[in-house]
Amino acid sequence: MNIPRHWLLGAFAALSIAFLAVGCAPSGNAKKDGNAGGNDVAGGGSGGAAAEDWKLSDADMEKGKDIYFNRCAGCHGVLRKGATGKNIEPESTRAKGTAYLEAIITNGSPAGMPEWGKSGILTPDEVKLMAKYIQNPVPAPPDWGMPDIRNSHKVLVPVEKRPTAPQTTRNWENYFGVILRDAGKVAIIDGDNYELVNIVDTGFAVHILRTSATGRYFFSIGRDGKVTLIDLWMEKPDRVAELRPVLEARSIETSRFEGFVDKFAIVGGYWPPALVVMDGQTLEPLKMVSSSGYEVNDGTYVHEARVAAIVADHHHPSWVVNIKETGQMWLVDYSNLKGKEGSLKIDMIASERYLHDGGWDLSKRYFLVAANAKHKIAVIDTQTQQLAALVDSNGNTPHPGRGANIDHPAYGPLWATGHIGSNHISFIGTDPDGHKENAWKVVKQVELPGVGGGNLFIKTHPNSPHIYADRPLNPDQMLADSIFVIDKDTLENKRTLVIPEEFRGHKAVHMEYNKAGTEVWVAAWGRMDKRGAILVYDDKTLELKKVITDDWMITPTGKFNVYNTVHDIY
């Protein structure tokens, strides 16, 4: 099929606050209510001051589509029916009128709409264009199915031509895969000596990297839905296969259960709303399942029910697949899948909306996921395969990333999440057998220095006495340029590390430990027009130990240590 240009290329525009597009609207002073972006526009404009002044030329419609896809779709949805953001179908928008919409797009709203105009990300002309664009009928998004997916499949190095043992003398298990977000690349960096090993072309705006269960492969998933399989056993790690299972995506995972190690991989689609299972060695597409469905609260139909975080269950041959807008957690059993034959079995567990990101508890029995519209953490017990709890996170819009686990001397095992919309790091008890009194509730909260939330990630390591938190979405520049070091025992903020002056304004985002747990890598992710950096801090002294930067260091964001990713260490 022919895909309109904006689906293929539009996404390559520079995104200086690109994290917003992954469903993370800043809402520092949002009211705590059922829908984080649900009540920003109460009134309306004159509703028709100039009749049909929203009509656009074909060229402007195309331009609007590009901008919409890059800036708006993450929160408002491809179909504009709303999710983290409001419904902005013509029925809603035309009643507001162009002038009113321009004001909102320019100035944002307290409930989470970014100030696209005021921040300079959109020009006044672009703001005006978008105010009109969203009053036009919603363009039908392209279908995308197996014929398209098969056409996108490339095996660059066949399995039989790949190394059978590591071809490098480097300590590849301490490699870091560093996402160069807006460059559409991933840098492989040697964690022992900070040397660049290779830069690999990937999809645009890679959201995460996952390793195969053996650690031998990196799987990258672009926001544009492109999967790149990178072989770390090659002397110079490089692409060995590519696939575009969907047009927009956020999640990827591999099969990890005994007997299925590295056999399958799964991608979660934002558009089309679907999951796609692939061969773990070749990326050959095997099965595709729609995630459209009926949401858990009142049971209305959601076509654009997007797939958020996916993890491989350690107790069963299955994945936990979170369906964002329906609030369902699917346990997808792959044990009967035999290549293209056989079947997937899906246990559809009702939880809460909107499921987004999450991670394992310390025992790797419980998977905890933010249901961010309800300020809750949904807990799946992968041993019993039942919903164990819905925990009030005691903050606004939890965004754990993978969260952080500690075994606290007083409270027992705890899992922590930060919040986008409030200044709370919440510690939740995760041991109903050993510490029943603390289980599935917030037992302790940390407020970080300064005002407001904006936290996206939190990280620790069993060998470290610390937990690190970022706040890149905080409107205070200094807070956004800092990381915060929490003491594991006292559960208090022990130190604030402001990034070096030359990288100020870049925002500090996403932490990762080296394999040994002795140092922490942080991204100064910056803009397309300026070098960013990876800042390496010594975990003991909390001193900046190394700055990794170069001309290729463009918008570094997530970074994934091979060993820590294989073992889900956080």
Add this chain to the structure above:
Amino acid sequence: MNIPRHWLLGAFAALSIAFLAVGCAPSGNAKKDGNAGGNDVAGGGSGGAAAEDWKLSDADMEKGKDIYFNRCAGCHGVLRKGATGKNIEPESTRAKGTAYLEAIITNGSPAGMPEWGKSGILTPDEVKLMAKYIQNPVPAPPDWGMPDIRNSHKVLVPVEKRPTAPQTTRNWENYFGVILRDAGKVAIIDGDNYELVNIVDTGFAVHILRTSATGRYFFSIGRDGKVTLIDLWMEKPDRVAELRPVLEARSIETSRFEGFVDKFAIVGGYWPPALVVMDGQTLEPLKMVSSSGYEVNDGTYVHEARVAAIVADHHHPSWVVNIKETGQMWLVDYSNLKGKEGSLKIDMIASERYLHDGGWDLSKRYFLVAANAKHKIAVIDTQTQQLAALVDSNGNTPHPGRGANIDHPAYGPLWATGHIGSNHISFIGTDPDGHKENAWKVVKQVELPGVGGGNLFIKTHPNSPHIYADRPLNPDQMLADSIFVIDKDTLENKRTLVIPEEFRGHKAVHMEYNKAGTEVWVAAWGRMDKRGAILVYDDKTLELKKVITDDWMITPTGKFNVYNTVHDIY
């Protein structure tokens, strides 16, 4: 929500060849190819003789919607994307032009399009209207979800006020539920003495009745998606609960596994494409799952993936749910469903398109379903929960209803299906353990007297030496007014029973035995403007034994003996 009038009322128009609307287009001389309705219109008209002559007034659009829903949607789909019939979206239809479309609608096509005009079912004005209507954009069908479903729920007699033992001295296990199709009613008739016990208001054009596992309840499902629960233990059986889980439906089933007897019921939706699970006693809606998905042949997305036949698995706490357009057989495990809590587990098994109707083999281990576009019978082994076979039915467009089972002295256990598009009753071996050489292939075929197919149903009973077949869709009036009696041993047509002269032209359709298997009930289903009849034949003498007719006997179609339905005897 507000449902447009045509969704609620339009369906009540008289349908003299209403069975066509359930996806059973006659195709007596259709070519055998991949899509029964797929190659009827090879050429095209002038493609725009009068520019946009297809535009219609709002009133005519409404009228077109009604007719479309009643006559066309069954084969072409609500979204007009095609299924058993062709794609008739504007992109296809406008290229043909109004005059050409009028000709096709009037005269039909060899591939299966009925002659709507020539048969007098549509007036010339209506034909013209429809030729224009289908060139207009497809109206968005209404969403329908849990809020709407809950609004439709009525418990007319609470469980605690229902009888705890049968309140009748009648032999209620030999009751027949007789569908009065176009009256939107079901007659309960005493099979011992042919007396009318009661007439119950149901949904429109009830497609089937299923009993609860105990036989105590009849569940009726209207084409309009309305479920009616009828309590047969009341002195006068009557409605005790109602629900409209979907807007258009064909299938309903109850839970039958040990520990779940009469606990749940499930409806398969045509629109919305979804399954809905209800409480088996109150019809309270519990869970809804979309059946939209990716089809098994090339993996393209099908929004309107309709739910066809459903049966309760005897080996597991699950249902076999056939998704017509995707060609998937879903094993829906209800064992973890706890009222509205808990979850459904779905094993999505790829099979063939378009799954329609089917029944059990003699051992009730294998469920055999027509994949009618591919002229195949898909076989699910409910013991191993795997696809056991895809059998070429050796005829055009198999339509088994439930099929018919015999244990043949030479061939062993056989299951039979007739065909809409060819004059073949095909007998398929179903015993891979005992008769491996005959398993999963057609071992014998019967051709009935006269030319052409048109068979819809076939039926037998373990106490009967016969198999009965109808041919209501055969264009030869005498064949359509006859039933055909096949000898179980010789597998040859033994006798043709022409219905009494006063009911000629009504067409004979659907057979059912009494509990003892000594007599066979056949419907002369006729038209709205004429009494139909139930004709009772003595199975031994093959003589007409009783004619049940009255002013209320309007368009009788399916009839379901309580005992035989409970035990799936056919």
